[in-house]
Structures are given as structure tokens and as C-alpha cells.
Amino acid sequence: MSSIDSKPPKLDIKYTQIFINNEWHKAVKGKTFPVINPSTGEEICQVEEATRADVDKAVEAARKAFDVESPWRKLEPAARGNLMRKFAQLLRRDIGYLSQLETLNNGKAVEDSKGDIYASADCIEYYAGWTDKIVGETIPGAHDQMIFTRHEPIGVCGQIIPWNYPIMMMAWKLGPALACGNVIILKPAEQTPLSALYCASLIKEAGFPPGVVNVIPGDGPECGNAVAAHEHIDKVAFTGSVEIGKKIQEAAAKSNLKRVSLELGGKSPLIICEDADIDYAVSVAHRAIFTNAAQNCTAGSRTFVHAKIYDEFIAKSVELAKNRVVGDPFDPMTEQGPQINESQFKKILGYVESGKKDGAKLECGGERAGSKGYFIRPTIFSGVKDDMQIAREEIFGPVMSVLKFDSYDDVIKRANGTNFGLGAGVITKDLTRGMTFAQRLQAGSVWVNDYDAVCNQAPFGGFKQSGHGRELGKYGLEAYYEVKTVVVKLV
Numbered sequence: 001m002s003s004i005d006s007k008p009p010k011l012d013i014k015y016t017q018i019f020i021n022n023e024w025h026k027a028v029k030g031k032t033f034p035v036i037n038p039s040t041g042e043e044i045c046q047v048e049e050a051t052r053a054d055v056d057k058a059v060e061a062a063r064k065a066f067d068v069e070s071p072w073r074k075l076e077p078a079a080r081g082n083l084m085r086k087f088a089q090l091l092r093r094d095i096g097y098l099s100q101l102e103t104l105n106n107g108k109a110v111e112d113s114k115g116d117i118y119a120s121a122d123c124i125e126y127y128a129g130w131t132d133k134i135v136g137e138t139i140p141g142a143h144d145q146m147i148f149t150r151h152e153p154i155g156v157c158g159q160i161i162p163w164n165y166p167i168m169m170m171a172w173k174l175g176p177a178l179a180c181g182n183v184i185i186l187k188p189a190e191q192t193p194l195s196a197l198y199c200a201s202l203i204k205e206a207g208f209p210p211g212v213v214n215v216i217p218g219d220g221p222e223c224g225n226a227v228a229a230h231e232h233i234d235k236v237a238f239t240g241s242v243e244i245g246k247k248i249q250e251a252a253a254k255s256n257l258k259r260v261s262l263e264l265g266g267k268s269p270l271i272i273c274e275d276a277d278i279d280y281a282v283s284v285a286h287r288a289i290f291t292n293a294a295q296n297c298t299a300g301s302r303t304f305v306h307a308k309i310y311d312e313f314i315a316k317s318v319e320l321a322k323n324r325v326v327g328d329p330f331d332p333m334t335e336q337g338p339q340i341n342e343s344q345f346k347k348i349l350g351y352v353e354s355g356k357k358d359g360a361k362l363e364c365g366g367e368r369a370g371s372k373g374y375f376i377r378p379t380i381f382s383g384v385k386d387d388m389q390i391a392r393e394e395i396f397g398p399v400m401s402v403l404k405f406d407s408y409d410d411v412i413k414r415a416n417g418t419n420f421g422l423g424a425g426v427i428t429k430d431l432t433r434g435m436t437f438a439q440r441l442q443a444g445s446v447w448v449n450d451y452d453a454v455c456n457q458a459p460f461g462g463f464k465q466s467g468h469g470r471e472l473g474k475y476g477l478e479a480y481y482e483v484k485t486v487v488v489k490l491v
């Protein structure tokens with residue numbers, strides 16, 4: 001077992017300022033904020049704090065970069081793709097440093113950081129391939145008309161991202177936006193700005209013209225809100241909580257009615273049928289919830305298990321959870337690092353208390369691991385009922401809630417009985433049953449005999465309050481272009 005005591009490497013933190021116009025800037029108001037290592041609770045460094053005035057500066061740079069005669073607008077689509085490929089190459093070149101930086105700041109296991117960076121480079125390359133394939137349609141008109149559509153970039157896109165996958169969320173946002181020819185103001189989460197700032201230096205090195213990508217570290221209420229409410233930002237894309245997603249949509253509506261795309265939370269069901277291979281089902285359910293210390297918007301946080309295999313499932317899941325390696329995220333054997341910060345840590349332990357109080361049975365975990373940092377032991381509750389708080393609210397922590405079912409019609413209703421609709425999974429050997437679930441589950445992604453099988457070419461997003469718009473795949477481009485109809489009269 002790896003030690004809980006984290007021994008972070010001495011990393012040279014190169015970039016802590018605001019990135020505008022391919023240059024590093026101090027904050028206009030001269031403020032900085034601390035960035036914390038979640039493995040120890042200690043400060044890593046101070047970062048310049050962008051406020052409204054810095055957002056204005058970034059908007060000015062971005063608008064200039066989007067000017068119709070700018071170098072960026074005059075680039076051939078394929079040349080845009082080449083810049084993106086170069087950026088992807090640089091991500092892979094620097095994976096050693098970048099994975100350590102990501103782990104230092106976010107706490108995720110270093111092997112997971114590497115996986116995220118490879119996936120991010122792949123995502124950027126996937127979208128690089130689209131740059132010269134974003135086509136409109138020709139449309140039949142009257143005999144003396146030519147009608148066609150152009151898919152044009154929207155303009156200045158604000159992108160507000162969370163702390164759980166700092167590099168990957170950046171890649172998911174930059175990829176489609178750049179492929180369509182937009183310019184970007186990216187606000188990383190205040191908890192995890194370091195990898196985005198380093199990546200900004202790679203954007204410059206790759207050769208993107210100044211102002212095309214700007215990175216502004218800052219908090220939500222001031223900096224994030226300034227983006228969402230800005231009169232000269234044309235679109236805002238957001239990944240985060242439902243609560244803030246609603247605020248962003250409201251700020252967008254009250255300002256200039258900028259376009260909005262949202263990827264929000266979940267309380268995703270994973271349904272294990274009686275015919276499932278039990279060991280396989282246990283391993284999928286384990287991964288579905290505990291991946292990334294369960295700080296995952298698609299986390300399979302309601303595990304519905306058929307009554308006939310329920311007891312065996314619990315016993316085997318508890319054994320697996322107890323063996324999960326929680327500890328120093330820099331140790332390559334570690335599977336689970338700390339939660340992101342003290343407030344999440346306390347919130348999660350509060351949910352554990354609520355589960356106990358509501359009468360669920362704590363099978364394992366439910367407590368802190370180690371004495372510093374924000375580590376929590378993998379936790380399993382059995383006997384969870386639909387109306388308990390732990391079955392209704394997003395915990396964003398390593399807590400598996402196992403619910404029993406014996407009727408398939410009933411479990412579909414229960415699985416759908418939530419305001420969320422991001423992901424859903426079903427484990428069964430009966431393909432007809434799997435397909436029936438796939439048809440009836442209300443979720444943006446349904447995985448049959450798998451979970452969280454997200455890939456760059458397939459769309460990802462939410463039904464209901466889990467968001468609107470899709471990321472990834474061809475559908476992901478739709479959030480980043482305007483459709484212009486051109487009608488030509490043949491006079």
C-alpha cells in the first residue's frame with residue numbers, strides 16, 4: 001500500500017500570471033490568490049487574480065485577434081489544423097512535467113494525469129482534423145435562386161472550466177472552438193489554474209497568433225461572472241455545477257444574450273441485472289464511482305443491483321473498495337489521491353453522516369485516510385433508499401450508494417426519477433434487455449456492459465438539468481459556429 005504522506009517533487013512553477021495576447025500580465029488590481037496542494041493542504045504558489053478589468057483587457061485582445069483582416073481569420077483552415085496538431089505534440093512532449101504539475105495542483109494519481117494529457121492531445125488532434133471539413137449545405141430554392149449555408153465562427157468565446165479534469169476540460173473546450181475558427185478567453189477553476197497557464201505557454205510556442213487563446217485565472221463570482229455577463233463576449237461555454245450553470249445562463253440572458261452551452265452535474269445510475277457476470281459488474285461499478293476520487297460528473301453514484309445477486313455484489317464490492325490504493329498521488333501504484341480541497345472534503349463527510357442518519361448501512365470507509373491533505377477512504381453504503389439525500393444529491397466524492405431492485409420496469413422509473421440526465425449504465429448479458437434500457441433511460445450517454453466509455457468522436461452531454469449542447473464528436477462543433485444562410489438571386 002502506498003503511503004498517505006505525500007512527498008511532492010520540487011517543481012519549478014514557471015507560469016503564474018495572466019495570459020493575454022501571448023504575453024504574461026500582472027493583475028490590473030494587483031491581487032494574487034493562493035493555490036493549494038490537496039495532498040498536504042499547503043500552498044504551492046500565488047497566482048495573479050484576474051478581475052473584471054483583466055477580463056476587459058482579454059476581450060480587447062480577443063476582439064482584435066478576431067478582426068476580419070487578422071492573421072487568425074486569414075489562415076487557411078488546414079493551417080489552423082496544423083497549429084492545433086503542433087499544440088497536441090507539445091502536450092505530449094511535456095507530459096513528464098505537465099503530469100506532475102497536474103497532480104501537484106489537483107491531487108489526482110499521476111498515472112491518471114498522464115492518461116488525461118494523452119486524451120487531451122488526442123482530442124485536440126481529433127478537432128484539428130475537422131478544420132477543413134466544417135461545411136454548410138446547398139438548399140434548393142426558386143429557379144432563379146442559389147441558396148447555401150456557411151458555418152461561421154461565433155467570435156469571442158468565454159470558456160469557464162472546473163477543477164476535476166483541468167487539462168482535459170481545457171482540451172474539450174479549445175478543440176472545437178479553435179477548429180471552427182473562434183478566439184477564446186479561458187477561465188480555469190481557481191483551485192487548479194497551473195496546468196492551464198503552462199498550456200498557454202505551449203499555445204504561444206505552437207505559433208497561434210496573439211489574442212487567439214487567452215487564459216485568465218480568477219474566481220467565479222468576480223472573474224467568471226465578468227465573462228458570463230460581458231457585452232462583447234459572443235458565447236460562453238461552462239462545465240460545473242447546476243447552481244452556477246443557471247447563474248451563467250441568467251447572466252448571458254441579462255447581458256447580450258450570448259450563446260450558452262452547459263455541461264453540468266449528474267446522479268447517474270448504473271443498473272446491474274441478475275444475469276450479469278458478477279465479478280465484471282463489481283469491477284465496472286467500482287470504476288464507475290471511484291475513478292478520479294469520484295470527482296467526476298458522470299460518476300455512477302446510484303448503483304442499482306438486482307435482489308438475486310445483491311448480497312454477493314456487496315461482499316465483493318466491499319473487498320475491492322478496501323483494497324483500493326489510496327495515498328500519495330505521486331506514487332505510480334496509487335489509485336486514488338485526495339479530494340480537491342477542505343470544503344469538498346467536509347461536504348463529502350457530511351453526506352456520509354447523512355447516509356448513516358437516514359438508515360443506510362455503512363459497509364466500509366466513511367472516514368478520512370491519513371492525517372493531512374484531503375484523503376477519504378472508498379465508502380460503500382448498502383440498503384440505500386431512493387429518497388435518501390445520498391441517493392438524490394451529487395456527492396462528488398468516493399461514496400457508492402447501492403440500491404436494491406427486483407423489477408426491470410420499476411428500476412427504469414427509479415433510475416429516471418432525478419432532475420439529472422448525464423450518464424447511465426446497464427450490465428447484462430441479454431442484449432434485448434440492454435437495448436431496452438438504452439432506449440428508455442433518460443441520459444445523454446448510455447453505456448451497455450461498460451461505464452464512462454467517453455471518446456473524442458462520440459458526443460457527450462446532458463438531458464434535463466445536466467446541461468444543454470453537446471461536447472466532443474461532430475455534434476461538439478455545433479456549439480461553436482453560427483449558421484449563415486446566403487440567398488443569391490440570379491438576375
Ligand code: ADP
Nearest residue numbers: 161162188189190219220221224225240241244
Ligand atoms: P464546482 O462545484 O465543481 O467547484 P462550480 O460550478 O462552482 O463547480 O465552478 C466551476 C467553474 O465555474 C469554476 O471555474 C468557477 O470559478 C466558476 N464559477 C463559479 N461561480 C461562478 C459564477 N457566479 N459565474 C461564473 N463562473 C463561476
